[in-house]
């Protein structure tokens with residue numbers, strides 16, 4: 001199972017991230033039978049002028065039966081809007097995830113303390129998974145203790161992978177849409 005990919009033609013089973021073009025123009029989408037998808041506003045897009053339009057697309061797609069997860073969404077201190085603005089966007093995704101009972105796929109760069117604090121504050125019922133986890137084992141243990149799942153791609157720390165219990169661990173390609 002490829003837990004997270006941007007490759008629309010990824011081998012199945014996979015959770016394919018809905019591309020921005022499909023968020024803006026759902027009629028252009030070409031869903032594959034038996035594929036599953038995730039829909040979210042990427043934190044890198046939170047400063048874009050069309051962020052609200054992308055979000056409208058996320059809300060529509062989120063209801064689709066083949067969309068099994070909300071995301072990727074999250075916090076990135078190196079790109080996108082300010083962390084305050086990104087947090088507001090993330091909270092909107094959390095509300096959607098809770099309302100539809102679909103789990104959350106998170107992108108997190110240098111904002112783990114903020115994500116942990118948000119999870120404590122909002123106490124979500126849905127699973128939160130940090131995709132593309134590259135952190136060290138201590139951080140993996142800390143996140144697992146807070147109830148997170150972790151998804152690993154080819155850039156990963158072997159000791160962190162080993163430190164993550166199998167039931168909290170996913171594998172992904174995060175491949176580009178090529």
Ligand SMILES: [Zn+2]
Pocket residue numbers: 004005006017072174
């Ligand atoms: Zn991704």
